[in-house]
Amino acid sequence: MNDAANTDRWIRWLNTLQLVLAGVLIMAPTVWMVLSSFKPSFEVTAYPPTLIFSPTLENYVELTRTTPFLSYALNSLVVTVGSTALGLLFGIPAAFAVSWTRISWPAILTLAARMAPGTLFLLPWYVMFRQIGMIGSYTALILSHAVITLPIVIWVLLPSFDAIPRSVFEAAQVDGCSVTRILWRIAMPLVASGIAVSAILAFVFSWNYFLFALVLSNGDTKTLIAAAFNFIGEGSTQWGALMAAATLIALPPLVLAALVQRWLVSGLTLGAVKG
């Protein structure tokens, strides 16, 4: 009995240690980024890094003075919301169709597209969008970011749809529902939390995606993350402003994730535990 209690205590202690180590590993760069954004520019790159310093907003002032930050933020919002909506618009019916028909290759195809490096798409897209005069347009950015959002929506929703007993759909068929109506009236309300989770994940991934905006945007449609890249110059890098920009860019996904944290975990495991 005592042995068992001791073992339990050890396991608990090791678990805590593991979590603390993982937390430090994950959080250290974020903390470093946030602290650096409040340091005077000469202290950002100081070695060894300073933990005690007089906080300043100088980097944030510099950021808003040198760049149209709000306008970039608006661009990011348009592209992210647009691509997330597009991902949901096509991803929800696609996931339902894959679950309904049990034909999984289309879902695997979208996953393969997501796995492929973004650079693979970049050149053909650049050529294609240039030929139709869409380089620098929101449409081009939203369409390209749908490659990020669509697979997320499909793969987060697939287990949720699969977890709904087949007989519920059959009951709806017998009741007089068409397949479209089954999706709208029966399936979608049942996977609402999955839809919310997929939307948040799609938003976060699209918001943070850098490569497509770097090449396909122009001065008017540049997203925040692509604009932040401007602080890395050939000769010198404005680390302070870069850290301030990175902190502001990280805020919306962090806030979103924090707000729906509990829901996010339950939504991601919904399919697994319900079935």
Added chain:
Amino acid sequence: MASISIRNLVKRYGNFTVIPDLNLEIADHEFVVFVGPSGCGKSTLLRIIAGLEPISSGDLYIGDKRVNGVRAAQRDIAMVFQDYALYPHMRVYDNMSFALELRGTPKAEIDARVKRAAALLHIEPYLDRKPKELSGGQRQRVAMGRAIVRNPKAFLFDEPLSNLDAKLRGQVRAEIKALSQELKTTMVFVTHDQIEAMTMADRIVVLQSGTILQYDTPETVYERPANQFVAGFIGSPAMNFFPVEWRDERAILSQGATAVPLDGETAGRLRQPGNAVLGIRPEHFAVVTDADGIAINVKLVEPLGSDTLLHFDLANVSAIARVDPSLRPKIGDRLSLRPQPGKTHLFDAANGQVLR
């Protein structure tokens, strides 16, 4: 309300034939039960009628209309599923009104029909609840309510009682039977439980390997089974079977050379082929005192209250007799049993068909 007619129906999954060639006529207002062991094709047949499975070949008529290619949504039938298949996100009321709402039924009529069905099934207090807040029995009633509000051409039930406990099952069984008499709608009920089949059906379809072995009233299926499979499947405990021969002008159990006292009519049927399988239901043994009976040693006693089951070995066959509990038999007792005249069955030893 409508008849259901199935003609030369074949159902295949790839190269595997589930239903080879099936013909069945279900009359309007009739309560028909499909019964058979797991994998006999009874649920497949029900799902074909519902429109949830396509037909490989043959024809299906509901009323006068051929419905082979008609979608489930357009067949105007209602179905109660084994797991009830209620819509988890809708209140009981919405579960019941959903189909009517889809058909554009006026709100006042929907309300009246839902409330009438709820009253009939005693589920009025639960109309505002979600399915997860109900017990198994209550969910089962909601599933039935969802079916009856529609006044469909036919009701289909896919083993709807199998998830209920024994007591509730008996209660709901009686309620469905009463409901069928009140609604006067064609009902098709699938079960593997022969007691459900016997108690509820106007006619029973006994299926094996996608083939109808017998289609008749419960009384006929019980009293005059068409073959050994039906005889063994219907009735609980199952019918006892003994290989039997006609030797020296007597019926002799093939193993052990025990003579069986048969009535003249049965003996006459055995005389011609010379050998057969003798079927005796447990309840058709009489305990006798004369020497003409078959002597047995009681191996096991199961008192059921209303009657008592005796287990014994006879001619290398484990057999059961149902006797009066006042007999108070004990393990090891030696008794004399005699098949009741006119209650024995003879089956062809080669193909299992009844010998008439």
